Amino acid sequence: MYYDRDPRWKLKVGLAEMLKGGVIMDVTNAEQAKIAEDAGAVAVMALERVPSDIRAQGGVARMANVEVIQKIKETVSIPVMAKCRIGHFAEAQLLQELEVDYIDESEVLTPADEQFHVDKWPYKVPFVCGCRNLGEALRRISEGAAMIRTKGEAGSGNIVEAVRHMRMVMSHIRRLKAMSPEELKAEAQEMKVPVEIVVETAKLGKLPVPNFAAGGIATPADSSLMMQLGAEAVFVGSGIFKSSDPPRRAKAIVEATTHWNDPKAVLDATRPLGDAMEGLEISEIPEEKLLQTR
Amino acid sequence: MSKDTVGILALQGDFEMHRQMFSRLDVRTMLVRIPDDLNHVDRLVIPGGESSTMNLLMKRYNMMQPVIKFASDRPVWGTCAGLILLAAKIDDPQIQPLGLIDISASRNAYGRQIESFVAEGILRLDGNERAYEMVFIRAPKILSASDSVETLGWYENEITMAKQGRVLVTAFHPELTDDLTIHEYYLGV
Numbered sequence: 001m002y003y004d005r006d007p008r009w010k011l012k013v014g015l016a017e018m019l020k021g022g023v024i025m026d027v028t029n030a031e032q033a034k035i036a037e038d039a040g041a042v043a044v045m046a047l048e049r050v051p052s053d054i055r056a057q058g059g060v061a062r063m064a065n066v067e068v069i070q071k072i073k074e075t076v077s078i079p080v081m082a083k084c085r086i087g088h089f090a091e092a093q094l095l096q097e098l099e100v101d102y103i104d105e106s107e108v109l110t111p112a113d114e115q116f117h118v119d120k121w122p123y124k125v126p127f128v129c130g131c132r133n134l135g136e137a138l139r140r141i142s143e144g145a146a147m148i149r150t151k152g153e154a155g156s157g158n159i160v161e162a163v164r165h166m167r168m169v170m171s172h173i174r175r176l177k178a179m180s181p182e183e184l185k186a187e188a189q190e191m192k193v194p195v196e197i198v199v200e201t202a203k204l205g206k207l208p209v210p211n212f213a214a215g216g217i218a219t220p221a222d223s224s225l226m227m228q229l230g231a232e233a234v235f236v237g238s239g240i241f242k243s244s245d246p247p248r249r250a251k252a253i254v255e256a257t258t259h260w261n262d263p264k265a266v267l268d269a270t271r272p273l274g275d276a277m278e279g280l281e282i283s284e285i286p287e288e289k290l291l292q293t294r
Numbered sequence: 295m296s297k298d299t300v301g302i303l304a305l306q307g308d309f310e311m312h313r314q315m316f317s318r319l320d321v322r323t324m325l326v327r328i329p330d331d332l333n334h335v336d337r338l339v340i341p342g343g344e345s346s347t348m349n350l351l352m353k354r355y356n357m358m359q360p361v362i363k364f365a366s367d368r369p370v371w372g373t374c375a376g377l378i379l380l381a382a383k384i385d386d387p388q389i390q391p392l393g394l395i396d397i398s399a400s401r402n403a404y405g406r407q408i409e410s411f412v413a414e415g416i417l418r419l420d421g422n423e424r425a426y427e428m429v430f431i432r433a434p435k436i437l438s439a440s441d442s443v444e445t446l447g448w449y450e451n452e453i454t455m456a457k458q459g460r461v462l463v464t465a466f467h468p469e470l471t472d473d474l475t476i477h478e479y480y481l482g483v
Contacts, residue, residue: 011410014431014470017308018343018375040351042306042344077386078344079407079432101407101432124408232310258305258351259327 002142002194005121012126012146015079015101016210019043019233023223023254024212026050026237029068030075036240039250043079043101045235046072051108051155052238052277055289061109063091069098081128086294087113096125102147104128107294108154108237120144130214132165132292134172135191138201141209142193148207150231151292152215155238157279159216159225161292166213166229176202206230215292218243218276220256220269227260244274298481301326301335303361305351307343307375311469315477329360337369337480340376342431342467345401348375349389358392365394369460369483377463378434385437395461396440403435415449415466419479427473428454428466436465457483 003009022042027033033044046064054061063084073080079101084091086105091112095103105118107130120127121144129140130151137148150169152162176187176198184202188195200208213231217223218239226234234257236250243249252269259265287293300316302309304325313323324335332338338361340348352358364370372380381391383398404410415428428449436453439445447455447464454465455476462483468476 007412008410010412010429010470011407011431014308014429014467015407015410017311017470018431020308020310020343021304021306022344022347037346038350040347040354042347073406077346077388077401096408099406099408126407254347254351255354262327 001200002196006144008124008126009146013209015126016128016147019079020210021258022233023250023257024081024233024235025240025250026235027072027241028064030071032241032246033072033076033080035247036250037076037078039247040254041078041250042233043081044072044076045104045237046080046082046100047108050238050241051291052157052242053155054108055155055291063088063095063109066094066098069095069100073098073100083109084118085109085112087111087116087118089118092118092123092127096123100125102126102128105145106130107151107291111294117143128212130292131169133168134201135193137169137207137211138191138193138197141207142197145209147210147212149212149214149235152213152217153282153285154215154291156216156282156285157218157239157242157277158282159218159222160282162213162215162217162226163229165215165292166226166231169207169211170230173201173205173207177205217253218279220252220266220273223253223256224260224263224266227257233257238277242277249273249276298322298336299324299334300337300339300481301331302339302341303348303376305355305357306347307341308467308469309339309341311467312339312341312373312477315469315474319474319477319481321481328355329357332360332364338364338371339480340370340372340379341469342374342376345375345378346388349379349391352379353390358390362392362394365392365461367460369462369480370394371462371464371480371483373464373467373469374431374433377436377465380461380463395456395458395463396443397456397463398437399434400437401434402432404430404433407432413449415447415454417447417455417475419446419475426475427471429470430466433465436463
């Protein structure tokens with residue numbers, strides 16, 4: 001199989017399995033990381049600025065400051081992830097040296113390479129990558145990603161893009177399940193991925209690695225929605241630390257993710273909350289400011 | 295095989311992997327998320343995941359006492375994070391374990407993800423030793439076990455599997471392998 005080249009594949013996918021049913025929270029410093037851990041986050045994602053600030057302030061968004069990542073690692077006991085720019089394999093190497101637990105090769109940061117993603121197979125540390133559809137998901141897996149998340153539209157507080165991307169992936173997988181071997185081969189050619197990944201996906205009826213949701217989750221109900229659509233865990237970026245009461249909102253989103261299929265529990269989680277972050281209508285975001293198209 | 299329904303604690307973690315293993319053995323499973331769910335199952339598995347998160351959610355949903363009561367007459371098995379929660383003593387003050395097996399354990403004792411590993415360990419389940427593939431992910435170590443704890447598995451000099459009465463713990467993840475040995479063993483506990 002395509003993953004036989006990687007002796008650590010089971011460990012990479014395995015850690016993603018451990019995070020299922022949980023919430024991974026974006027944090028920009030150790031204080032936020034502590035708030036996230038105390039609220040029940042299963043992991044934190046270290047970055048320089050949350051996506052809504054990247055969107056508002058513009059400029060180049062890079063890997064987080066090394067001292068900040070160090071400090072976050074010393075502060076919390078849950079896994080620490082960090083983002084590198086798309087194709088920036090030197091940032092990825094630094095993150096591996098820093099011994100972060102997962103690397104997110106992320107469209108939220110300014111891409112470093114317009115043609116190539118990082119070749120993720122040689123790394124000991126696992127990678128997660130974003131996708132808008134099944135082709136993107138399987139291409140990232142064929143490059144060595146051990147976890148996939150939807151791209152959504154980060155920093156928008158608008159769930160519509162994450163829903164679109166999750167539905168695209170799930171409905172495409174459902175179509176694959178009905179296909180003949182020749183049709184699967186043609187699909188693989190179209191998506192530019194090895195046929196064995198397409199065959200495996202069709203056979204499993206799901207992505208061959210854990211499939212999480214990200215990009216626009218701002219409320220407990222948003223998280224429940226994504227879980228009901230087939231996400232196995234969620235990432236929350238600006239949604240927590242751009243809300244009026246981050247510790248409470250963090251806790252509420254954790255509760256809604258655990259009990260995603262129980263509307264009463266999601267309602268209980270939602271009751272004591274202040275205001276959610278402000279949301280953006282996607283059509284009002286200028287084309288060149290969309291993060292998902294990176 | 296067993297007519298029991300195995301409950302799998304599903305507050306967070308790799309509960310689906312356990313569910314798949316039991317379904318390969320034709321054993322019925324049920325995901326456990328609230329205390330009342332425990333009334334409908336004969337056994338309980340606490341899966342791998344983040345022990346601090348699971349501990350927090352167990353406290354938030356008043357699951358601690360019901361699980362302790364459950365363990366008084368029904369078998370409970372914890373893998374990795376589950377081992378931490380079942381232990382008597384943990385080296386991390388953040389965690390308040392259930393204290394159902396007389397061992398002390400250390401969280402993330404091998405280090406971060408980059409130190410996670412797969413290795414051949416030894417099992418002795420029926421008096422005979424056999425080799426077994428053990429998957430350790432940010433795994434805990436059993437630091438000590440009282441005399442009434444039966445030791446069943448080792449990797450190098452570390453105890454990686456132990457049992458006291460009806461409570462079973464593994465520091466590694468049998469649910470991430472194809473080998474059903476330990477799931478079958480648990481059904482006999």
